[in-house]
Amino acid sequence: MTATTTTPSPTQLAAARERNEAVWRTSSALLYAGRIDEFIACWHDDARYEVAYPVGSFPALVEGRAALAQLFKGFGAATTRIDVHDVRFYQTDDPEVAFVEERMVAELVGGGQYENKLAIRVTFRDGLLAQMFEYYGQRAHEELLRHLGLTA
Numbered sequence: 001m002t003a004t005t006t007t008p009s010p011t012q013l014a015a016a017r018e019r020n021e022a023v024w025r026t027s028s029a030l031l032y033a034g035r036i037d038e039f040i041a042c043w044h045d046d047a048r049y050e051v052a053y054p055v056g057s058f059p060a061l062v063e064g065r066a067a068l069a070q071l072f073k074g075f076g077a078a079t080t081r082i083d084v085h086d087v088r089f090y091q092t093d094d095p096e097v098a099f100v101e102e103r104m105v106a107e108l109v110g111g112g113q114y115e116n117k118l119a120i121r122v123t124f125r126d127g128l129l130a131q132m133f134e135y136y137g138q139r140a141h142e143e144l145l146r147h148l149g150l151t152a
Contacts, residue, residue, distance in 0.1 A: 055142050084102045120132050
């Protein structure tokens, strides 16, 4: 038995990129504005967020909207401002998969700043975020967790 795959047309890929990038930009704007409940509504019920380099008590994998809400509400509560720069969105030949690069700068409650470069593989399904696999600068993330008192 042989598997048959269909290669999306350039028009289909352009439409996928437009749709996926709009979902990404909308969800990101909600996250960075601290509108976490609306941000979580951009995710599938069974969504997954995974990191390549888990640090300290930061989980390697978070599954489901409720767990995602808890994680992102915690991060939001630790910041007074979040900005992103140098955002690059790369649609792959798979209409449901894109890669995103960005540099995040967050002002932290109680002083201090978190700055990190991120590379994220994002999977979309039905116009929602289905999965993220995130790479970030491990040392910067360790410093953030130390600042928040979440590592020894």
